[in-house]
Amino acid sequence: QNAKLPNVMILATGGTIAGTGATSTTTVGYTAAKVGVEALIKAVPELSKVANVSGEQVFQIASESMTNEHWLTLAKRVNALLAQPNVDGIVITHGTDTLEETAYFLNLVVKSKKPVVLVGSMRPSTAISADGPINLYNAVVLAGSPDAIGKGVLVALNDQINGARDVTKTNTVTADTFKATELGMLGYIVGGKAHFYRASTRKHTVDTEFDVGSLSALPAVDVAYSYANVGTTAVDAFVAQGDVGIVHAGTGDGSLPARTKPALVAARKKGVIIVRSSRVGQGIVARNGEANDDELDFVVSDTLNPQKARILLMLALTKTHDTKEIQRMFYTY
Numbered sequence: 577q578n579a580k581l582p583n584v585m586i587l588a589t590g591g592t593i594a595g596t597g598a599t600s601t602t603t604v605g606y607t608a609a610k611v612g613v614e615a616l617i618k619a620v621p622e623l624s625k626v627a628n629v630s631g632e633q634v635f636q637i638a639s640e641s642m643t644n645e646h647w648l649t650l651a652k653r654v655n656a657l658l659a660q661p662n663v664d665g666i667v668i669t670h671g672t673d674t675l676e677e678t679a680y681f682l683n684l685v686v687k688s689k690k691p692v693v694l695v696g697s698m699r700p701s702t703a704i705s706a707d708g709p710i711n712l713y714n715a716v717v718l719a720g721s722p723d724a725i726g727k728g729v730l731v732a733l734n735d736q737i738n739g740a741r742d743v744t745k746t747n748t749v750t751a752d753t754f755k756a757t758e759l760g761m762l763g764y765i766v767g768g769k770a771h772f773y774r775a776s777t778r779k780h781t782v783d784t785e786f787d788v789g790s791l792s793a794l795p796a797v798d799v800a801y802s803y804a805n806v807g808t809t810a811v812d813a814f815v816a817q818g819d820v821g822i823v824h825a826g827t828g829d830g831s832l833p834a835r836t837k838p839a840l841v842a843a844r845k846k847g848v849i850i851v852r853s854s855r856v857g858q859g860i861v862a863r864n865g866e867a868n869d870d871e872l873d874f875v876v877s878d879t880l881n882p883q884k885a886r887i888l889l890m891l892a893l894t895k896t897h898d899t900k901e902i903q904r905m906f907y908t909y
């Protein structure tokens with residue numbers, strides 16, 4: 577322990593960063609979530625020069641299997657740790673598949689300005705040029721950086737700092753997969769230092785109205801994906817199973833196909849909240865653009881992608897079923 581260094585807690589959840597392959601050239605077909613947190617820390621002795629690190633294994637899963645229950649457990653643990661004066665920042669090691677979702681969930685429910693940084697890797701720990709160790713080093717640097725305080729939940733991979741709201745996985749295999757595309761990344765981690773150039777204007781962490789402290793479950797919300805020839809199978813199934821919200825991942829600017837629209841309108845009449853989002857990946861879904869949202873009593877996702885719109889809708893539904901209020905939240909967070 578060095579009193580001059582920040583105290584950074586590493587919470588491990590699994591993913592490829594904790595994965596192992598049969599050979600050093602195995603970069604696909606490896607097994608995720610095998611290496612424990614102590615081994616991850618031990619693999620990067622340089623960590624002790626930038627922070628007093630300690631580790632905790634919260635889960636050991638591939639992130640495609642992340643659930644709402646995992647998120648509630650993780651968020652409560654993060655909030656409990658950040659309330660301790662001897663914790664300056666938290667790093668969460670995580671699979672990359674749903675990393676952006678966990679980051680955005682925490683961005684909305686963490687009750688602290690202290691840095692929370694999600695990190696993963698695209699190559700397993702056993703690979704040549706594994707990206708996990710450098711990403712972990714950078715994440716710990718970032719979590720211990722005073723400049724990261726109050727910036728919301730951050731993502732550190734490939735020497736870049738991205739904000740939880742706008743970052744997304746853009747490539748299935750390459751190490752430079754996490755990008756905030758048009759809205760832009762926040763900075764770099766270079767030479768053991770975090771360099772910030774921008775911050776999100778959207779509210780997060782201590783400035784949100786959401787509190788998961790007393791929650792043991794989240795409202796049922798699913799995503800209905802749109803494409804040519806789509807019908808009502810998904811929407812009908814979601815309503816039948818009792819969903820209270822549906823995010824429609826529409827084509828283009830959140831368009832509603834002629835065959836699907838009546839099912840969404842009927843679902844809304846039954847009380848289900850409908851959010852129009854887009855599968856495109858860039859741009860605003862404009863209110864009263866591709867559909868008359870005022871008349872249909874639908875909500876638009878603004879620039880949130882469908883998987884993040886699902887998260888905000890779940891949290892919104894813990895507070896209200898008023899569509900005007902929910903729309904306000906989509907323009908706030």
Ligand SMILES: NC(=O)C[C@H](N)C(=O)O
Nearest residue numbers: 591592638639671672673
């Ligand atoms: N690169 C990765 O971490 C992918 C892995 N399927 C996961 O999300 O756990």
